[in-house]
């Protein structure tokens with residue numbers, strides 16, 4: 465099909481509660497919503513780059529620049545038959561996986577709709593519902609953290625991830641573990657430690673955690689490997705894994721024993737599926753990470769998380785954990801067994817609500833033939 469129209473929107477949505485990590489606190493979430501038209505169908509994508517380069521070097525503004533000046537012109541007017549056609553056209557450009565992934569998501573939606581099948585089916589999904597947990601930001605103090613975790617458990621989440629940073633690690637984890645001895649618990653440092661101050665990471669080894677996510681720098685597989693050798697708890701890499709090659713190399717040197725797969729971080733669903741396939745062959749458990757997505761990105765995450773290797777609960781929570789009002793319908797709800805249903809309608813399987821989308825749009829640009 466020929467891609468004859470593309471629309472980009474920079475949107476901003478208020479989070480139900482501020483989200484604090486080792487790299488900062490967010491009250492609002494910014495992202496770019498992409499709309500692609502081809503063959504009379506419309507596909508939607510979400511580029512998760514936020515306002516500050518805290519998680520990744522990409523921001524909403526750099527993604528806007530790279531998309532509008534390079535990626536969109538490379539595909540507008542092109543005859544696209546499969547995802548590889550898009551990947552081929554973008555291969556000459558370096559980096560910017562979040563921008564790449566947003567565009568790729570819209571194309572997956574379009575191609576799945578053209579095939580009349582849910583995205584999950586097209587990707588090779590095998591589950592109708594996926595196990596999920598909730599990612600809890602750093603709270604004002606330990607008491608509030610324990611209370612917040614307790615509320616999510618009461619809502620039905622059976623796996624909790626807590627964000628940590630130097631000074632807010634062992635104390636936070638001990639308090640949660642003492643209050644909830646049986647809880648499936650894991651932590652995420654978002655690369656806030658160095659190998660020199662990893663003693664506090666080693667101190668977390670005795671709390672029966674499912675995993676310790678991204679303790680060290682994103683560009684440092686070597687020190688992660690040294691740290692993993694000192695821990696019985698599996699290290700899980702997030703920021704460090706940008707491609708299937710990184711995944712293979714990390715596993716070869718035992719830099720991690722679990723991988724967090726975020727399609728956005730690795731440049732799209734196609735690369736995410738390759739990493740999943742590698743891990744499945746290598747008996748390495750994977751799970752789907754999140755970037756506080758709207759219903760559009762969440763539908764895509766649920767689709768990839770339905771693949772057989774995603775055996776650990778994902779950071780894919782119900783809509784009401786993030787937003788009062790979403791831009792897509794229906795909202796995602798938590799099932800009593802701490803799972804969320806995978807959309808079963810063709811494509812992403814959600815309906816974008818144009819009036820709500822208009823209300824959160826800060827900037828819009830269209831590209832037509």
Ligand code: OSB
Nearest residue numbers: 519599753754755756757779781
């Ligand atoms: O590191 O997993 C992360 C959110 C923004 C940026 C980075 C991360 C996160 C989360 C939230 O942990 C997961 C979610 O979407 O619920």
Ligand code: MG
Nearest residue numbers: 652677678702
């Ligand atoms: Mg993470």
